[in-house]
Amino acid sequence: MSNEPITLFEGQEIDVSWDGRLCIHLGECSKAEGDLFVGGREPWCRPDAVSRAEVREVVERCPTGALSYRDKTGEPEPAPGENRVMVANNGPLYLSGDLEIEGAPDDMPGVRRRVALCRCGASKNKPFCDNSHAEARFEDGGAVGSRGPGLSEHGGPLKVRLMPDGPLKLEGNLTIQAGSGRLAWEGAQTALCRCGASKNKPFCDGSHRAAGFKSD
Secondary structure, eight states: OOSSSEEEEOOSSEEEEEETTTOOOOOTTTTSSSSSBOTTOSSSBOGGGSOHHHHHHHHTTOTTSOEEEEETTOOOOOOOSSOEEEEOTTSOEEEESEEEETTOOTTOGGGGTEEEEOOSSOOSSTTBOOSHHHHTTOOOOOOOOOOOSOOSSOOSEEEEEEOTTSOEEEEEEEEEEOTTSOEEEEEEEEEEOOSSOOTTTTBOOSHHHHHTOOOO
16 A cells, blocks of 8 residues: 555556545445455455446445545446435444535545544544544444424435534435434434534534534
8 A cells, every 4th residue: 555645446447546534444345245355465456356337336335435436437426316424323424425525625536425524523534533433432322313304305415514613514405314223314404513522412502612622
């Protein structure tokens, strides 16, 4: 691996990129069947070892956006039919959809469809998760008590605004999935806690002010 944040694995029909700034080593790629990703092998990823369709399918499993692809047919990764936030048990917020994340660098293409955002307040790579929740012993099972106002339609852009020293403000059609897997909340606008202190997780309740949360 190079010391650059992004490693490119070139193939005949499709290229795969791995962004070390976003990876939290969940293993969705390394545990996939087939020879696309093989731990201990050089190179670790070989896009020509499987079909183009399999490359796309496996890369799209990555929930953090660390993996992305460039299909040489020019066909981009499609936006999912709905925007969703999964509130991980003792972990981050996993967003998927047609994402527009405020301030996201142009060289992070994966986060336009999939990303893991910190909700414990301890990440050193805010707004992205860097696994600091484990060291911080962050505990929250991901229960969601509110049903939300509901939705009349699904899909479309989901804007994610990073409020200074405050929550994530989400604007767009959205479903929130509890840590249990239950589809729990639906609506078109909400503010989610990213300081770890809210007593109404995953929603913001203003606790970031008393907690002295700093987003930088």
